[in-house]
Amino acid sequence: MAEILPIRPWRYNDGLHLNIEELTSPLFDVVSAKQRQHLYQNKLNSIHLSVPQGEQPALHAAALLQTWKQEQVLLQDPLPGIYVYYQYFRLPGSSKTYCRKGFICHIKAYDWSEQVLLRHESTMPGSVNDRIELLEQTQLNSSPTHGLYTDPDFILEPYLDEAIRSPLYETEDYQGVRDVLAVIHDRNVIKLFVNTLQARQVLLADGHHRYAGSLAYRKAMAEQNEANHTGMEAYNYHLMYLTNTEADDLRILPTHRVLQHLDMPDEEFLQKLDTYFTVTPKSDPYELNEVITGKPWAFGLYLSGNSYKLRLKPEVLPQITWDLPQEVKELDLTVLHFFVFEKILGISREEQRTYEPLTYVRNFTACISQVDAGNARLALITNEVTIEQVKRVCYSGAIMPQKSTFFYPKVISGFLFSSIKEDEFVSATAACL
Known part of the structure; x- marks a missing residue:
């Protein structure tokens, strides 16, 4: 099914004795404005390739990449390999140390219709266009995406464990996660x-x-190369970090919903909620995430300083009219987006994707703080999505509501860069396969 290949990446020149921890950066879609400004101050930080500045940022990144190659800030590894990537982390309130094991490689960029690579979320056109332009100009993957494969026999893990004993890099990132990179040749x-x-x-x-x-x-x-296209050209491939769904250390954290404005009094909103949910007042907002844990179709509501537990009345579930498979209709976030945002607030499913007063916040206490500070009218606290739910949705061919999953921890940029320039790519595949 999935065709993967080893990579011969560009990495920071070890001979320059640079501190790799000062060169890594968060992914383009999670790095904050404050983090960007700090990282931009380091002229060699990977942020300049993944989130470039200027009026023509993609052109700027391409020119900078060429300079870094010429000045040997970056060197291409001499041999192709599978790059092993382990992330050691803890979760809030727990002393257990997790280790998410995976590896980085090239994978063919399959069309969704081919049913080889399956998605569970939709994309925003503006963000996709930004990534296309950057890829066109640099012909470089500055960070791997995260893919999941299923192997209950754990065939590859012994080789990963052996390789990680001889790390290339070992750092602590902005998440407080220990990142370790090694290679298999x-x-x-x-x-x-x-x-x-x-x-x-x-x-x-x-x-x-x-x-x-x-x-x-x-x-x-x-299309441009239609007469000579073989499917093996460098432009057919994409950089990906692959992890096993059967591992115990694959974690998905919840993403809560925060609404800046509400065009009705609190009493009216609560009354409308009562049509679909059992609404139970709670005294402590900082327990809202605990009172819903493990309960289907349960949410915490923090509204103008008052706390409530919401639980969908099971008999109303069939009222969901969105054309979705049953696996998706039964998701907590489908319930939330249909009954609260569409039925009660009148925001259509399509409008919700770009509705500016609606923001997505992963930090539970930050949700409460935003409401207390008057920066938001309400926060809706959600449960995490399970990996089994992700699998069922992917296999159904449908997609989840936006911002449904937050796989933790995030991979980081800067350990390696993958070129899809033909003369930098072919040697990696031909030398190994």
């Missing part, structure tokens, strides 16, 4: 990785916009 082991993924579909966990950008670029280049 053994040709027979790489073939095992390639062959293992050939029998599997891949679910796209994170990076829908970057993947959609690669897919659009592949289509455009295939």
